[in-house]
Amino acid sequence: MAENFYLDNPDIRFHLQTVGLEEVTRMRENDYRQAKDFPEAPVDFADALDSYDKVLQMAGEICGSLIAPRAAAVDEEGAHLRNGVVHYAAGTVANLRDIAQGQLMGVMLQRQYGGLNFPVTLYTMMNEMVSRADASLQNLFGLQDIAETIGRFGTEEQKAEFLPRFSSGEVDGAMALTEPEAGSDLQAVQLKAHLDEETGQWVLNGMKRFITNGCAKVLLVLARSEENSKDGRGLSMFVCEKCPQLLVRRIENKLGIHGSPTCELQFNNVPAQLVGIRRRGLTRYVMSLMNGARVAISAQALGIAEAAYREALKYAKAREQFGKAIIKFPAVYEMLVHDKVGILAARALLYETTKIVDLRDNYEEILNHTDSPSPEQRNQEKTFTKMAAELTPLAKAFCTELANSVAYNAIQIHGGTGFMKDFPAERLYRDARITNIYEGTTQLQYVAAIGGVMLRVLDPMMSDLSLIPYEGKLRRLASAVDMARERLQRAVRIVEQRNDTEYFDLMARRLCRMETIVLVSYLLLRDATKDKSRQVAAERFVLDWLPEVNEHYEVIERNDVSLIDNHEQVMAL
Numbered sequence: 001m002a003e004n005f006y007l008d009n010p011d012i013r014f015h016l017q018t019v020g021l022e023e024v025t026r027m028r029e030n031d032y033r034q035a036k037d038f039p040e041a042p043v044d045f046a047d048a049l050d051s052y053d054k055v056l057q058m059a060g061e062i063c064g065s066l067i068a069p070r071a072a073a074v075d076e077e078g079a080h081l082r083n084g085v086v087h088y089a090a091g092t093v094a095n096l097r098d099i100a101q102g103q104l105m106g107v108m109l110q111r112q113y114g115g116l117n118f119p120v121t122l123y124t125m126m127n128e129m130v131s132r133a134d135a136s137l138q139n140l141f142g143l144q145d146i147a148e149t150i151g152r153f154g155t156e157e158q159k160a161e162f163l164p165r166f167s168s169g170e171v172d173g174a175m176a177l178t179e180p181e182a183g184s185d186l187q188a189v190q191l192k193a194h195l196d197e198e199t200g201q202w203v204l205n206g207m208k209r210f211i212t213n214g215c216a217k218v219l220l221v222l223a224r225s226e227e228n229s230k231d232g233r234g235l236s237m238f239v240c241e242k243c244p245q246l247l248v249r250r251i252e253n254k255l256g257i258h259g260s261p262t263c264e265l266q267f268n269n270v271p272a273q274l275v276g277i278r279r280r281g282l283t284r285y286v287m288s289l290m291n292g293a294r295v296a297i298s299a300q301a302l303g304i305a306e307a308a309y310r311e312a313l314k315y316a317k318a319r320e321q322f323g324k325a326i327i328k329f330p331a332v333y334e335m336l337v338h339d340k341v342g343i344l345a346a347r348a349l350l351y352e353t354t355k356i357v358d359l360r361d362n363y364e365e366i367l368n369h370t371d372s373p374s375p376e377q378r379n380q381e382k383t384f385t386k387m388a389a390e391l392t393p394l395a396k397a398f399c400t401e402l403a404n405s406v407a408y409n410a411i412q413i414h415g416g417t418g419f420m421k422d423f424p425a426e427r428l429y430r431d432a433r434i435t436n437i438y439e440g441t442t443q444l445q446y447v448a449a450i451g452g453v454m455l456r457v458l459d460p461m462m463s464d465l466s467l468i469p470y471e472g473k474l475r476r477l478a479s480a481v482d483m484a485r486e487r488l489q490r491a492v493r494i495v496e497q498r499n500d501t502e503y504f505d506l507m508a509r510r511l512c513r514m515e516t517i518v519l520v521s522y523l524l525l526r527d528a529t530k531d532k533s534r535q536v537a538a539e540r541f542v543l544d545w546l547p548e549v550n551e552h553y554e555v556i557e558r559n560d561v562s563l564i565d566n567h568e569q570v571m572a573l
Contacts, residue, residue, distance in 0.1 A: 003068065005129040006060025009306070011344060012125055015351040016052060018530050021045075024119050024355060027362040038111045052122050055104075059126045062102050067095050067133035074134055075427050078258035081251045086215035092259045095137050096169070104141075106167030108148050113159065114167030120292075120361065121354040124299045128347075131303025135431040136259030138300045139212050145292035146173030146220050150239060152365075153276040153285055158239065162218060171241075174216035175289055176208040176265060184444060186222065186282055187232040191267060193223035202238060202274055204267040210252070212438070214263025217242045220289070221272065222281050232282035238272040245270045256430030293439040294392040295357060298350050301396075301403035301435040302343065308403075308410040308428040309339050315414050315423070332413055339406045341540045346399045348523040349516070353391040360384035387461070390452025393445035394516050400436035407432040443509070450508040453515045454492055465522035474525055474535060477542045481521040484546050487553040488514045494556050502564055510552035517545050 006012060025048045026032070034041040042048035070091030077089035088096075099105060107123040109115025123144065131138040147166035150158055165171040182188040191206030204223055208214070219240055226234035240246065245268045252262040276285055313336055316327035326332050363381035367373050407429040411418035418425040436442045452458065462485060470478045491514060495507045524538040555563075 003064030004057065004060040005063040005068070005132055006056045006125075008060075008064070009129075011347055012056070012128070013053070014527075014531065015347060016056065016122075016125065017049070018527070019121065019351045019355050021049075021119060021121060021355065021358070024121070024358040024362060025049075027366075028117060028119055028358075034111065034117070041111065041117070052118065055116065055118070056122070056125060056129075058102055059104060060129055062098050062104075063129045063133040066098050067130065067137060070095060071134040072424065072427065074136060074259040075256075076258075079251060079261035081248060081261075084248060086248055086251060086261045086263065088261075089259050091134075092137065092140070095134065096140065096172075099141060100169030103167075105144070105169040106147065106163070107144060109144075109151055109163055109167050113151070113163035115163070119354075119358040120295065121351060121358055124295055124350065124354045127296055127299035128303040128306070128350075131300040132307045133303075134259060135300055135304050135428075136257040138296070138303065139257060139260035140172060142296040142300065143173045143175070143213060143216070145289060145296065146175060146216075146218065148292065149220060149237075149285060149289055150275065152288065152361075153237070154239070158273060158275070162239070166218075171217040172213065173218045173220070174211055174213045175293075176211050176214065176219050176221040177286065177289075178208060178210045180207060180209045184440065186235075186286060189222050189224060189235055189282075191221065191223045193225040193236060193238060193272065195225070202272045204238060204240060204270040204272050206267050208265040208267070210438075211263045211265055213260060214251075214265050215242070215248055215261055219246075220275065220285075221267075222286055223272075225274075225278055225281070233279055235281040235286075236278045237275040237281040237285040239275050240270050240272040243270060255433060256427070257434055290439065291357065291388060291392045294396040294445070295350070295354055297435055297439045298346075298353075298392075298395045298399040301400040301432065302346050302350060304428055304432045304435065305339070305343050305346070305399075305403040305406040308407040308425060308432070309336070309343060311423065311425050311428065312336060312339070312406075312410040312413040315417075315425075319415075326413070335409045335413060337540065338544065339409055341537050341544065342402045342406065344534075344537050345520045345524060345541050345545075346395075346402050348527060349391075349398055349520050350395050352523055353388070353395040356384055356387045356391055360388045386452060386455075386457045390449050390457050393440070393448040394512060394519075396440065397436070397442045397445040397449070397512065398516050398520070400432075401442055403432045403435050446508045446512045449512050449515075450504075453508075453511050454496060456489070456492065458515065458519060462519060462522055465519075465526055468526055468529060470525060470529065473539065474528055477539060478522075478525055480542060480546060481518060481525065484514075484521070484549040485518045487549060488518055491553050491556040494559055498559065506563060506567075507556055510556060514549045514552050517549050521546060 022045050025045055032043055035043045042051055074089045074091040080087050106115035107118050111117050127138055127142050130141050147163055150162050177186060179189055193202055193204055195202050204221060221238045222235055223238055224234050225236035247266040249264045249266050316332055317325055319326050363384055366377050367381050410425040411429050414423055414425050417423055466482055495504055521542050524541050528534040528538040
């Protein structure tokens, strides 16, 4: 019987039903008025939830029965560059065809452009399932944020020109940000955008490197539009299409994610259109793209972790040593339990994050299209924007580091066979490694999140979670989390009082980890009140992970300036 990656994973369905998408859906459906113009639009939340469930079932069937069986062949064949043209692996071509036929290429786009008008949360669930099937395919499927960005910031003419083609699968997308000399420092981007004043035509000239799916038919490009500018205020966002002036110079020979071509691009007077307002390319539009990218890669990592865990579990049940299956050995089942709990924790954090992102997007849409938004709407948009700015990097850091750990353990459980290409564990291990690097390394995620941690942006959320009427064992566990939260708050005050930039940067990782573990502990306890069978996972997470909060606190409490000197001394050895 073919697998269905939605039906065989009750945890995804649990979050669909309990994460709380009522307000998100109501706002996205314009109080369900869209049903008057689109027969497929829901008439109430129950109808929407049923639609979400059915589409996820279809996506799960495509992932389990069609995409997953092709993954090994896609990894083996990879993408190739011949005569300046990028060719996908045969399996990738088939995968994209099946996804397009399933009408899953415009998940978040509005219905008038052929999209499903689904929230980010649903799209992220699909990304997770696609990644479990073939992580490299997510780098193509997961680039629907390109179309979403045009939908949010483009002109009506640009929307009409591009969005229906994205929805049908006629075109795919890429975001061209990184350059050979810029890397993560996007303020240093040098690709030039020149406006011909007579014709009104923009043209692009320069190089881009490490561009995921850079062979795409439509690209969003960050370029320097202001002469003599040197920082991010001189950058604008442009959209262009594949043309003879846009050359793929090479594709990278990578450790993993072989089905997705990573390209070096040369722009030679490439015609382009300005997206949005000049000089907002980095400060507004790329920041929006990066938030979406963090969520997408979190889902990719979670899908890889789910696949690696399942492979390890299957092998541990089948492999016998000393007369019994190795899953019977405590050293093995302890690894599997730890990984399972970590995956449940990551999923709770990710889908709580996507709900906040959905709310932020909805309120931003109201502010952009309402002449006189209310003070409450303005406050809500500001609140959810701050929350999303902290949650998205925390989620990416947690999910991607977890994926690497689970994939590592999967090979360990396989033993020597895990090092061989005969088993999927080897491929999953290679695919996982990029997730905590691209779209911002884990270290950069902490840089992005620490401001929110210091300002206690998530305190209202955690206060609400702490006030849930827990009972019995859950009450005792919640008390332990409350104490850890108090230590987190004291740690923030200690670092704040030091007023030392270098010490602040040094403690950022510890504070972000403390914040993440405390928040996730609350989320798992909350979920256990909705489903008693989840109490054991919540207990294991609190018992196994909460001690890390105390460890970080003790380091910060020492308030020891020699920590900085010690780093320098060790580096000198």
